Amino acid sequence: MGKPERSAGDGPRNGRAHRGDDxxxxxxxxxxxxxxxxxxxxxxxxxxxxxxxxxxxxxxxxxxxxxxxxxxxxxxxxxxxxxxxxxxxDTQSSLVLGIHLGPRTSGVVLMSLDGREQASVLVPHAGKDPGESIDLVVAAAQRLMAEDATGRQLLGTGIATGGIVDRPAAVIIDNPGAGWRDVHVMDLLGGRLPCPVIVENNARAAAQSELLYGSGQRTNDFVLMVITADIGSVMVADGRIRAGFSQTAGQIAHLRVSDRAVRCSCGKTGCLMVMGSDDAVAVEAVRRGLGQVENIDHVLELALEGNELAIAVLEQRNRYVARAASQLIDIHDPELLVVAGTPAETPAVFASLVAEVARTAHGGAGAAGRVVLSSDHIFSLSLFAASTMVDAVLADPLAHAHSEGPSGL
The missing domain is CATH 1.10.10.10 (Winged helix-like DNA-binding domain superfamily/Winged helix DNA-binding domain)
Known part of the structure; x- marks a missing residue:
């Protein structure tokens, strides 16, 4: 597609004044x-x-x-x-709207500029096509704004979803989890949400949130992995998020992390997607006889209760994630490798991930020492989506303060 790379560092850097036409x-x-x-x-x-x-x-x-x-x-x-x-x-007068378009359930959040959730709602839409799903999400967002944003200005909307997303064109090119392809989001929205609207990939939105509120406070050189039902990674160098020449950088779902003959939709076996995703955890838990496990939430609950089999399943998942993390560290040599997603919700078994990086990365224990859990606020893909709009406001505050969007508030 030849689109220019998106940078989280567009606009001025802190600590530097500027001269020129702008x-x-x-x-x-x-x-x-x-x-x-x-x-x-x-x-x-x-x-x-x-x-x-x-x-x-x-x-x-x-x-x-x-x-x-x-x-x-x-x-x-x-x-x-x-x-x-x-x-x-000002965390009282202004809000941004964040939406995570999930494959079965979407989240909508109103967030203040300090990254704090003000109100949120979940919107189930399993089995719906993109148009129907977005209609349900828009209706929920409008109700949320009417109930919880009265008298406060809405500066815009950040939308994030899994798979390959062309941010400049606001097109979901391919979201395998939802089965969506070539979705022109702006056409489906029809101007019904606060403008401007940013449409971004989940992992890049998470990296933006990490830059603003998490590990970005410590360093602007890191690789972020997002491990949920969707899987992705992002390279951040000098505060700039690399999207790639065709907006597809960081696609790690099909890295081979196991010799087991578990077939992936891509035709290969042992891919991170079928070994380390949230859905893969639930499948593995059932295979090992954990009982009536429907999704990863059940596995997480059992692990918190001390169930040894649930803990073993999560530790094995972390080892698969670690093998992909080791490859990213060896290739990019970041200051930090940040892990976000459900592994960040189970810090008690995080040691298994670090130990596997020490075993498999070229840098050994030194590389493992650079692996950290996301230090961001409570994990929420909707908050991550909202952070893309916060970044835009910081980069050009006057444009957003004076923009006219359909907030209706």
């Missing part, structure tokens, strides 16, 4: 990002750290305050001289 827009983004990363700074401190004039920062912050993107905190008690007014991101 100076005001870029400097506004620089101020917004700086307050996001360093809450509690005053205007004079922001100006000094970004190298901008005090007058410019005053004008910019006044605009952002009026737009409901920043808010002023009370001045410190007992301060001498001119009152120092700390600033932070």
């Amino acid at each position: 100076m005001r827009r870029l400097n506004t983004a620089a101020v917004m990002k700086h307050v996001f990363s360093h809450p509690g700074l005053s205007r004079s401190e922001i100006a000094a750290e970004l190298g901008l004039s005090a007058a410019s920062v005053t004008n910019i912050t006044s605009t952002l305050l009026e737009a409901g993107l920043l808010r002023a905190l009370p001045s410190p008690v007992g301060a001498q001289g001119r009152p120092r007014v700390p600033l932070e991101i």
